[in-house]
Amino acid sequence: MSRPHILIARAIAPQVVDFLRQSCEVQDNQADIHWSQEALIAQLQGKDGLLATGIQPVDAALLAACPQLKAVANMTVGYNNFDVAALTAAGVQASNTPDVLTETTADFGFALLMATARRITEGEHFLRAGKWQEWQYHMLLGTEVHGSTLGILGMGRIGQAIARRAAKGFGMRVLYHNRSRLSEALEADCQAQYVDKESLLRQADHLVLVLPLTPENYHTIGAAELALMRPSATLINIARGGIVDEVALVQALQTGRLAAAGLDVFEGEPQIYPGLLQLPNVVLTPHIASATAATRLKMCQLAADNLLAVLQGKPALTPVNT
């Protein structure tokens, strides 16, 4: 049997490239060049599999131009770059990397919450700018984290991991809203209480967004939702930028409708809506919630395993279309 041909869209762990070379003809991109969609399609000619990083749109146009493609593996849990219906119609098995990044991403979500509520980056900028004169009672007062109410919108694996940290580590009251309610056992394990979306928005001292970006969730947090939140609340987004209407968010932060926001994801990333860059009460990070060496290695290994499984005639380990 001839060896499958695969394309790795961006730089990944070299050991995983070597692993794939054992059974496939591999074209890699260890120089990490950003290919245009046109260039990506050109590189994909004659390839059976694509290992993607979650930022390459895999849509009907790409699939029509690459009829040999059988498998596409994202090395991310989010797969809003996939047109799942088009992939299914084209008979291409698509996969993502759930589980392996759950705890690391939850750690980061909590770190961002802490940095935002306790004004950590603002404090550092203040100090580095030489503005710190002396200890002052009113200096950089933040919002309490322990014992406060955490709202989680989207209660998948990462939401649950954040809930456990909050309830068990910080004595927080945890409320959540999700498409479907968790089992009683899971709710008990997470010490989380299900509420409707409006109650979540009204009651949260800190609201963490952990839901996938789908057409239904686009701008699910806009001006109307922000108006329901407490003016003292913080908003943390580690999901996808398109979940939040950034124009409305900037307005809420400017007018004191919301105390602060911590954002790891942006609608037009890597471009940042300029209003966000001007605000002191926003912590901004470049989509790094899963970025530890150990977790990134697990993510690309799982993506490679998914790709190989399909190219060897087996189902993907973690498919998104079946």
Ligand code: DGY
């Ligand atoms: C994911 O896996 O979807 C993350 O956003 C990438 O770090």
